[in-house]
Amino acid sequence: MNAILPDPYTIPLEKLDPSSPNLFQNQEHWAYFERLRKEDPVHFVDSEDFGPYWSVTKFQDIMYVDSHHELFSSEPRIVLGHSNIDFDPPMFIAMDPPRHDEQRAAVTPAVAPKQLAELEPLIRGRVQAVLDGLPVGESFNWVDRVSIELTTQMLATLFDFPFEERHLLTHWSDVATENPELDVNGNGRTEEERRDILMECQQRFMEIWKERAGQAPKMDLISLLAHSPATAKMEPMELLGNMILLIVGGNDTTRNTMSASVYALNKFPEQYDKLRANPSHITSMISETIRWQTPLGHMRRIATEDTELGGKKIKKGDMVVMWYVSGNRDEDVIENANDYIIDRPRARHHVSFGFGIHRCMGNRLAEMQLRILWEEILQRFSKVEVLEEPKRVHSNFVMGYTDLQVKLHPL
Amino acid sequence: MPRITYIEFNGTEHTVDGDGGDSVMETAVKNEVPGIDADCGGGCACATCHIYVDEAWLTQVGERSPMEVSMLNLAEGVADNSRLSCQISLNESLDGLVVRMPESQH
Ligand code: HEM
Numbered sequence: 001m002n003a004i005l006p007d008p009y010t011i012p013l014e015k016l017d018p019s020s021p022n023l024f025q026n027q028e029h030w031a032y033f034e035r036l037r038k039e040d041p042v043h044f045v046d047s048e049d050f051g052p053y054w055s056v057t058k059f060q061d062i063m064y065v066d067s068h069h070e071l072f073s074s075e076p077r078i079v080l081g082h083s084n085i086d087f088d089p090p091m092f093i094a095m096d097p098p099r100h101d102e103q104r105a106a107v108t109p110a111v112a113p114k115q116l117a118e119l120e121p122l123i124r125g126r127v128q129a130v131l132d133g134l135p136v137g138e139s140f141n142w143v144d145r146v147s148i149e150l151t152t153q154m155l156a157t158l159f160d161f162p163f164e165e166r167h168l169l170t171h172w173s174d175v176a177t178e179n180p181e182l183d184v185n186g187n188g189r190t191e192e193e194r195r196d197i198l199m200e201c202q203q204r205f206m207e208i209w210k211e212r213a214g215q216a217p218k219m220d221l222i223s224l225l226a227h228s229p230a231t232a233k234m235e236p237m238e239l240l241g242n243m244i245l246l247i248v249g250g251n252d253t254t255r256n257t258m259s260a261s262v263y264a265l266n267k268f269p270e271q272y273d274k275l276r277a278n279p280s281h282i283t284s285m286i287s288e289t290i291r292w293q294t295p296l297g298h299m300r301r302i303a304t305e306d307t308e309l310g311g312k313k314i315k316k317g318d319m320v321v322m323w324y325v326s327g328n329r330d331e332d333v334i335e336n337a338n339d340y341i342i343d344r345p346r347a348r349h350h351v352s353f354g355f356g357i358h359r360c361m362g363n364r365l366a367e368m369q370l371r372i373l374w375e376e377i378l379q380r381f382s383k384v385e386v387l388e389e390p391k392r393v394h395s396n397f398v399m400g401y402t403d404l405q406v407k408l409h410p411l
Numbered sequence: 412m413p414r415i416t417y418i419e420f421n422g423t424e425h426t427v428d429g430d431g432g433d434s435v436m437e438t439a440v441k442n443e444v445p446g447i448d449a450d451c452g453g454g455c456a457c458a459t460c461h462i463y464v465d466e467a468w469l470t471q472v473g474e475r476s477p478m479e480v481s482m483l484n485l486a487e488g489v490a491d492n493s494r495l496s497c498q499i500s501l502n503e504s505l506d507g508l509v510v511r512m513p514e515s516q517h
């Protein structure tokens with residue numbers, strides 16, 4: 001546990017900085033954002049950790065920034081902070097048009113409705129096997145045994161990556177998202193070690209890439225990239241970037257939604273009852289979980305010209321942070337936003353997937369994975385009981401859990 | 412009161428009276444016509460209000476803005492008569508408009 005940080009209402013407004021990862025780990029960020037939404041929705045602060053930046057905390061302002069890519073650039077990075085050495089492999093999430101559009105178009109068929117329908121039975125089979133292997137009546141960490149395991153298996157399925165080696169995918173994702181500057185309680189890997197691991201990742205993908213390029217096209221992500229004219233001649237670093245984007249995009253986010261669904265249904269037991277009584281709420285429950293959790297806390301942009309937002313003058317070159325985690329609690333758009341309500345009308349009206357040309361490419365895939373998980377849970381267990389408060393990730397980007405102790409009750 | 416007909420992917424027709432100034436998306440949502448998700452609530456920022464405009468009405472509904480073109484890139488099964496329904500505003504000249512829904516919003 002980190003030291004308790006000061007109550008945000010005792011800090012002078014101009015000094016209020018919601019970006020400290022400790023705030024999120026301790027769940028103290030909510031009060032910071034509540035104050036910012038009320039008193040200074042577009043807020044400038046010179047942050048000790050990250051330098052000067054604007055915090056955008058209301059739903060409509062976030063949507064405005066996200067959907068004006070010509071005013072707010074995604075290059076060169078989309079998270080707070082910067083790396084010490086110039087390694088970041090290029091990824092289309094951190095590119096502006098036209099490069100972004102070409103690369104995204106090349107990868108999109110992998111998550112088209114037809115492809116998802118083909119993946120569904122495969123994913124369901126894997127969910128069933130994982131759930132059937134769980135101990136009933138004793139405590140275990142849901143994050144490791146279910147959320148991480150299933151997400152890893154699903155990634156391996158998506159890439160048609162050798163199944164026995166699937167843990168490499170999660171490992172690479174962890175290394176890629178590691179932020180050495182903020183590695184307070186992490187594993188202390190140096191930037192050079194990180195580079196070496198990602199080079200291994202690149203080599204492995206190049207091998208598979210060459211193999212798939214020489215075969216007839218298949219529907220897995222690597223084959224799609226290797227056969228698409230837009231990406232077939234990708235530079236190795238660009239290839240690495242896109243692979244990492246797809247692993248990272250589908251890893252922490254889905255994993256933490258799986259944990260969040262269990263946690264939220266326990267925190268709001270009447271909602272769990274509602275779900276059990278009427279499993280047709282699964283679809284809206286999943287969207288509500290994605291809103292309530294907000295698996296990615298923010299995205300960052302750089303202003304491309306002098307502009308105005310919420311009455312504030314933003315200068316060309318200024319860093320602008322869209323706090324999705326705050327937008328999803330904006331009472332002007334979402335009624336009783338702090339409550340978890342599984343049958344909310346228009347449950348998909350949230351900012352967790354972002355908006356505009358970078359809007360999450362995997363959103364339907366994520367929803368499908370979660371839907372299958374809950375369809376199978378409800379057929380096996382009367383309750384997944386949370387035994388104690390979870391331990392959380394130390395980050396202002398990944399809103400997640402490291403330990404969620406649960407006990408399963410049979411039907 | 413411009414009248415609009417929405418045709419679901421499975422062929423089911425819904426004919427409703429819209430209000431001038433509302434969009435084709437808003438009119439569907441207000442009348443609980445299924446098949447349009449409109450996740451962003453009309454901001455031209457999500458592409459989940461994708462519809463096909465009946466060929467006879469293509470000129471009356473006007474042109475796509477550059478942002479609408481960018482967002483349509485995110486949708487599935489886009490055709491020449493594809494539009495984002497939140498970007499078509501109703502007026503009397505659209506009385507009788509016919510639009511069709513895609514299989515799913517993506
Ligand atoms: C609940 C789960 C998920 C959440 C909350 C989530 C969230 C996000 C967010 C916030 C963005 C950036 C949006 C913006 O800048 O406007 C994004 C982009 C992206 N996501 Fe997801 N994501 C999830 C699952 C997935 C999955 C399963 C995949 C796997 C295919 C994926 C792949 C991507 C990609 C490729 C992008 C970049 C899109 C672009 O730049 O055009 N995501 N996601």
Ligand code: FES
Nearest residue numbers: 451453456458497
């Ligand atoms: S409602 Fe989102 S683009 Fe039309």
